[in-house]
Amino acid sequence: MKLSIIIPAKNEAESLQTLLPALRAEQADAEIIVVNDGSTDDTAMICQQQQVKCVTHPYSKGNGAAIKSGARAASGDTLVMMDADGQHQPKDIQAMLDQFAKGYDMVVGARSSESQASLARGMGNGLYNKLARYMTGQPIEDLTSGFRVVDARKFRKFLYLLPNGFSYPTTITMAFFRVGYSVGYHPIFAPKRIGKSHINILKDGLRFFLIIFKIGTLYSPMKLFFPTSVLFFLTGLIYYIYTFLIDGRFTNMGVLLLSTAVMIFLMGLISEQITTLFYQSRDDDERPS
The missing domain is CATH 3.90.550.10 (Spore Coat Polysaccharide Biosynthesis Protein SpsA; Chain A)
Known part of the structure; x- marks a missing residue:
């Protein structure tokens, strides 16, 4: 060595x-x-x-x-x-x-x-x-x-x-x-x-x-994106329940929060797949031909 x-x-x-x-x-x-x-x-x-x-x-x-x-x-x-x-x-x-x-x-x-x-x-x-x-x-x-x-x-x-x-x-x-x-x-x-x-x-x-x-x-991107997505989803859900009970309607802010939660989740899912493919290619480099 x-x-x-x-x-x-x-x-x-x-x-x-x-x-x-x-x-x-x-x-x-x-x-x-x-x-x-x-x-x-x-x-x-x-x-x-x-x-x-x-x-x-x-x-x-x-x-x-x-x-x-x-x-x-x-x-x-x-x-x-x-x-x-x-x-x-x-x-x-x-x-x-x-x-x-x-x-x-x-x-x-x-x-x-x-x-x-x-x-x-x-x-x-x-x-x-x-x-x-x-x-x-x-x-x-x-x-x-x-x-x-x-x-x-x-x-x-x-x-x-x-x-x-x-x-x-x-x-x-x-x-x-x-x-x-x-x-x-x-x-x-x-x-x-x-x-x-x-x-x-x-x-x-x-x-x-x-x-x-x-x-x-x-x-593992999902370990970062998923909790963030859940946070936005719960915030949007609570805000929706609050505005529905107070005003009887679903506000634009509630839509924005829930939509953001879905977008963050999808970004994490795509990032997870890209990361998996990237490291898979690293493993392939090591395998004997």
């Missing part, structure tokens, strides 16, 4: 100075790939000094885009994705590889409650985990962690599906569950990052909210 370690980095020269030697000490035979995502600091020079492979973006494309570039450049059968900011520790890699060797297709480094994170991000991650558990019916300990060990061939099947931003971990996790791949977790402690975070809570708040809808559409 050849191992490739992919590290997306944007202006992380300070942390790379300690991270890269530590990786060499822990995984001496691994291929280390730093994806320089349009950095303006000494990231490229640090990679040259440490004699690691550096894939450079001429401008910043995003964390997900860096992961995809690293996956395309990697020659290993197994990929390790980790951040360059010091929160993911090289000493955890071997334990995750041991977990991966038990038959998993992907192992996620699940951050402990003691890990350094803001209250807003902690609450957001908890919400995503609960929603993903509801959608998949599987235990999900950390949906958004970027510290992962994954089968390279299976990961590359979904490269075109992954967004260029920070939500690639959510997308690949839900895609693996939907196809039926095995996803495991290994507890990690993530210390405080080195340098300044590239995530802005206010700026990225709406984007992370949209991740919730992506979770639904990636796995």
Whole structure:
């Protein structure tokens, strides 16, 4: 098994100075790939000094885009994705590889409650985990962690599906569950990052909210559309009963609410069929001819 370690980095020269030697000490035979995502600091020079492979973006494309570039450049059968900011520790890699060797297709480094994170991000991650558990019916300990060990061939099947931003971990996790791949977790402690975070809570708040809808559409759209349809239907029904008892008539608002319920249900039904056909085609790609 050849191992490739992919590290997306944007202006992380300070942390790379300690991270890269530590990786060499822990995984001496691994291929280390730093994806320089349009950095303006000494990231490229640090990679040259440490004699690691550096894939450079001429401008910043995003964390997900860096992961995809690293996956395309990697020659290993197994990929390790980790951040360059010091929160993911090289000493955890071997334990995750041991977990991966038990038959998993992907192992996620699940951050402990003691890990350094803001209250807003902690609450957001908890919400995503609960929603993903509801959608998949599987235990999900950390949906958004970027510290992962994954089968390279299976990961590359979904490269075109992954967004260029920070939500690639959510997308690949839900895609693996939907196809039926095995996803495991290994507890990690993530210390405080080195340098300044590239995530802005206010700026990225709406984007992370949209991740919730992506979770639904990636796995089982009806689990998202059906409850919404029922909510509109019950609202329309109650409103109809109210207006009938008060005015003895069926108002336009009641028609609108009930019609919306039917439309949302039909949209969910169509989305469910499209999702099924999409993942069926992924399964067909794996079957021997």
